[in-house]
Amino acid sequence: MNHTRREHLFYLGALATAAAVPSVAAANEEPKTILVEMLNKHPDNKKERQVFYPDIVRANVGDTIKFVATDRGHNSATTDKNIPEGASAWKGKIGEEIEITLDTPGAYGYFCTPHRTAGMVGLLLVGDVSSNYEDLKGARYxxxxxxxxxxxxxRADEMLAQEQSS
Ligand SMILES: [Cu+2]
Structure with a gap:
């Protein structure tokens, strides 16, 4: 969801009031902006082409994801099918750097429109993902x-299992 700055600040205020409610990930953290790069080649594995990096992000409700156009020719987009109920889908233009504020807990799948079939996809895990994680994992790709x-x-399964045990 794209907020205007004013809405965003209002939202942060609302979030601070709600900070006493525990979440799965660390509870009392300030909302943060997390960068995801859109790349032609994986930085650690040049054989992997057309990637979001990192391709999994663990976030808290209220955090913002910024998609960075490090390489040209990519975008970030998703549909209602790939995100939790109540969340808003997004669609960046090619080469556009968009910021998505995550105000609904759950698992979010997203993709680069021209490179989806080339496997340029990613996953955001926001707060308690139990509402739709298994559905998203079991969806048809x-x-x-x-x-x-x-x-x-x-890798996401491992990440979540570690959280459970810690
Ligand atoms: Cu792409």
Whole structure:
């Protein structure tokens, strides 16, 4: 969801009041902006082309994701099917750096429109993801998108299991 600055500040105020409510990830943290780069090549594995980096982000409700156009020709987009109920889908233009404030807990899948079939997809885990994580993991993906999501969800499973045990 794109907020105007005023709405955003208002929202941060509302969030501060709600800070006493525990969340899955660290509770009393200030809302933060997390960068996700849109890249032609994975920085650690040049064989992996067309990637979001990092491709998994663990965030708290109230955090903002900024998609950074480090390389040209990419965007970040999603649909209502890939995000928690009540959250707003987004669609950046090609090359556009967009900021998404995450005000609904759950799991968010997203993709680069021209490279979705090349596997350029990512996952945001926001607060308590139990509402839709398994549904998103079990959704139908095709081709390279499917392969990337298998890898992404395997790592996400581990990440969430570690949280449970800590
Ligand atoms: Cu792309």
């Amino acid at each position: 095709r081709g390279k998108e499917k392969k990337r999501y298998e890898d992404i969800f395997a």
